[in-house]
Amino acid sequence: MSISRRHVIQSAGATALLASLGQQAMAQAQIDTLKIVTGFAAGGTSDNTCRRVGTRLTGPYAKTVVVENKTGAGGQIAIQYIKGQPADGTSLLQSPTSMFTIYPHIFKKLPYDPVADVTPVTLACVFDFGFAVGPLVPASVKNVADFIAWAKANPTQANFGSPAAGSTPHFVGALLGKSGGIDLKHAAYRGTQPAMLDLLGGQIAAVSGPIGDITQHLATGKIRILATSGAKRNRFAPDVPTYAEQGFKELTHSEWFAFFLPPKAAPELVARMNSALKAALASKDVIDGLATFGLEAMSNSPAELADLLKQDTAKWAPIVKAIGFTADA
Incomplete structure (x- = not known):
C-alpha cells in the first residue's frame, strides 16, 4: 500500500484553511437526513464503518443519518448511485480502494468515471487482509505452504x-x-460476510478478506487464519505470520476505505464534510469501534486522498497485467 505519513499529516497551511472553511460551514443549518451509501452487505467492515461514523455525524452534521447498502457488481452499483445524487451534502459514499484503483484496469467499460464521478473527501481507515481456511481444509494445514500442498493434492477443492x-x-x-x-x-461474493458463511459451512476452502471480517468468526473454532497481508504482523492477529514471513513478499498489500461526495461538490461543502468526518474519525468511540473490526481509523485532506488514488491506480496496473485477469473475459 502506498499510504505514508505525508498522506495523513497535513501541512499547517492546508489544515488552517480547511479548519477555517470547516468552521464557517459547520455554522450552517443542520441538514435533515444524510445517506451514507456502501456497496457491501450489512455486518461487514464497510457497513460497520458507515454505521460507526454515522453515529458521530448525527447531531453535528445531520438530524438523522441512515446507511444504505446498495450491493452488487462488486461495489459499482453504489458508485453509480452516488454519481447521480445532488451534491448538496445529503448523500455520502463510503468505498474501498478497489473500485477506483483496480477496476479501471480490469473492466473495458465502467458505469462511472473513477475520477470525475466522485469528489474525494477523506480517508476513513486502513486495514490488512487475512487468508483463512475452514472445515473443508484438514487441521493439518497450518500455514501457506501447507495450503499450497493441499491444494495441489486436491485440485477440485482448491x-x-x-x-x-x-x-x-x-x-x-x-x-x-x-x-x-x-x-x-x-x-466472488457480495461482501466478505457471505463468503465467511460459506467458509464456515464448508462450501468453500478459503477466504481472502479484510482481517476484521475474519477475526470475528474465530470464536466458532471452525476457521484458521494462515496469513495476513501487511508489511508487519497485524495487531488484531499478532500470532499469525504475514505472507512475507512465509516467503511471499509479493502478497504484501493493505487497503483503505474512504468517503466521497457526489461529483462537482462545492469546495465549501467538501470542507464542511471533511471537518465533520475528521472529528468523527478522531473520536474514541469510533476509533475503538473500528478496531473491533480490525480497522485503524485515519483521515486526510481531499487533495491528499485524490493524490493517493492516482498513486494506487498506477501501482496496480502492472500487478493486474501480470495476473492476466479481466472482468470482461
Whole structure:
C-alpha cells in the first residue's frame, strides 16, 4: 500500500484553511437526513464503518443519518448511485480502494468515471487482509505452504472466496495461486460476510478478506487464519505470520476505505464534510469501534486522498497485467 505519513499529516497551511472553511460551514443549518451509501452487505467492515461514523455525524452534521447498502457488481452499483445524487451534502459514499484503483484496469467499460464521478473527501481507515481456511481444509494445514500442498493434492477443492471480483483481496488470493503454482479458483461474493458463511459451512476452502471480517468468526473454532497481508504482523492477529514471513513478499498489500461526495461538490461543502468526518474519525468511540473490526481509523485532506488514488491506480496496473485477469473475459 502506498499510504505514508505525508498522506495523513497535513501541512499547517492546508489544515488552517480547511479548519477555517470547516468552521464557517459547520455554522450552517443542520441538514435533515444524510445517506451514507456502501456497496457491501450489512455486518461487514464497510457497513460497520458507515454505521460507526454515522453515529458521530448525527447531531453535528445531520438530524438523522441512515446507511444504505446498495450491493452488487462488486461495489459499482453504489458508485453509480452516488454519481447521480445532488451534491448538496445529503448523500455520502463510503468505498474501498478497489473500485477506483483496480477496476479501471480490469473492466473495458465502467458505469462511472473513477475520477470525475466522485469528489474525494477523506480517508476513513486502513486495514490488512487475512487468508483463512475452514472445515473443508484438514487441521493439518497450518500455514501457506501447507495450503499450497493441499491444494495441489486436491485440485477440485482448491478455491477461495473474496468480497468481489477485481477487489484487492481477490488479487491477493490470485497472487497466492500464481506464486504457489496452483489453479486456485475464485468465487466472488457480495461482501466478505457471505463468503465467511460459506467458509464456515464448508462450501468453500478459503477466504481472502479484510482481517476484521475474519477475526470475528474465530470464536466458532471452525476457521484458521494462515496469513495476513501487511508489511508487519497485524495487531488484531499478532500470532499469525504475514505472507512475507512465509516467503511471499509479493502478497504484501493493505487497503483503505474512504468517503466521497457526489461529483462537482462545492469546495465549501467538501470542507464542511471533511471537518465533520475528521472529528468523527478522531473520536474514541469510533476509533475503538473500528478496531473491533480490525480497522485503524485515519483521515486526510481531499487533495491528499485524490493524490493517493492516482498513486494506487498506477501501482496496480502492472500487478493486474501480470495476473492476466479481466472482468470482461
